[in-house]
Amino acid sequence: MRERIRNIKGIVIRTRAFMENDMCVNVLTETGEKLDLIVKGARNGTSKRKPHLELMNLVSGTIYESRNNSYLQSVVCEKSFHRLKNSCQSVFSCYELLDLVNHSVLPDDPQPEIYEILKNTFDFLDSDKPHFFAVDFALIKLADRLGFLPSFKNCGLCHRIMNEEIFLNWENCAVHCVNCKSEHESSLEMKYRKAIEFFRVASHEILHKISLSEEECETLRSIIETALLKSLPNRRYKPVPVQPF
Numbered sequence: 001m002r003e004r005i006r007n008i009k010g011i012v013i014r015t016r017a018f019m020e021n022d023m024c025v026n027v028l029t030e031t032g033e034k035l036d037l038i039v040k041g042a043r044n045g046t047s048k049r050k051p052h053l054e055l056m057n058l059v060s061g062t063i064y065e066s067r068n069n070s071y072l073q074s075v076v077c078e079k080s081f082h083r084l085k086n087s088c089q090s091v092f093s094c095y096e097l098l099d100l101v102n103h104s105v106l107p108d109d110p111q112p113e114i115y116e117i118l119k120n121t122f123d124f125l126d127s128d129k130p131h132f133f134a135v136d137f138a139l140i141k142l143a144d145r146l147g148f149l150p151s152f153k154n155c156g157l158c159h160r161i162m163n164e165e166i167f168l169n170w171e172n173c174a175v176h177c178v179n180c181k182s183e184h185e186s187s188l189e190m191k192y193r194k195a196i197e198f199f200r201v202a203s204h205e206i207l208h209k210i211s212l213s214e215e216e217c218e219t220l221r222s223i224i225e226t227a228l229l230k231s232l233p234n235r236r237y238k239p240v241p242v243q244p245f
Contacts, residue, residue, distance in 0.1 A: 032112035
């Protein structure tokens with residue numbers, strides 16, 4: 001039987017108004033649970049909990065679980081990532097991460113690895129010298145963990161290891177070998193294949209050692225956005241046009 005009162009620690013990934021003075025908060029806990037919590041009275045002017053419940057805050061608190069709902073009774077912000085939130089570009093990019101996690105993680109399917117990806121990304125962006133590719137790096141790892149990113153080692157049709165030129169189908173983000181490609185698929189340089197396979201397993205600590213041109217960054221972003229657009233049709237990502245490399 002699940003405990004009715006328990007302590008949690010996690011990241012606020014969504015907030016919204018509920019009833020007249022209440023708030024609903026989605027929290028991804030350090031154990032990978034996505035919790036939908038009601039915070040009674042959080043929207044009135046005297047609430048001491050509301051300031052702790054900003055998006056992206058790392059919080060700890062106590063929840064009470066009734067038969068139908070879970071209520072956040074007490075909450076303390078442990079880290080608000082001030083440097084990150086001072087950059088508009090970083091904030092908007094991180095909103096995409098939060099939206100992706102909120103739409104992809106199911107309440108009964110804990111994903112502790114995704115919590116670690118979010119926490120590490122926010123820590124990195126909150127540092128003195130955040131890397132410009134940090135959010136894209138996190139998107140690659142999230143897409144891989146959620147199963148949205150195709151293999152760039154094996155052909156999606158014949159499943160043989162691709163040691164030569166590879167081709168990307170922009171419509172469904174499928175990767176094919178030279179023998180299985182269609183006439184509408186674009187050749188993808190080997191460096192992008194190697195980069196994505198490396199980013200799947202690499203840690204944030206290596207980001208400062210990575211040097212990418214603007215064109216290379218745009219290509220990698222197009223690949224990851226295509227994968228997410230195909231897998232999550234309600235996402236806000238813009239469609240990616242077919243383009244040769």
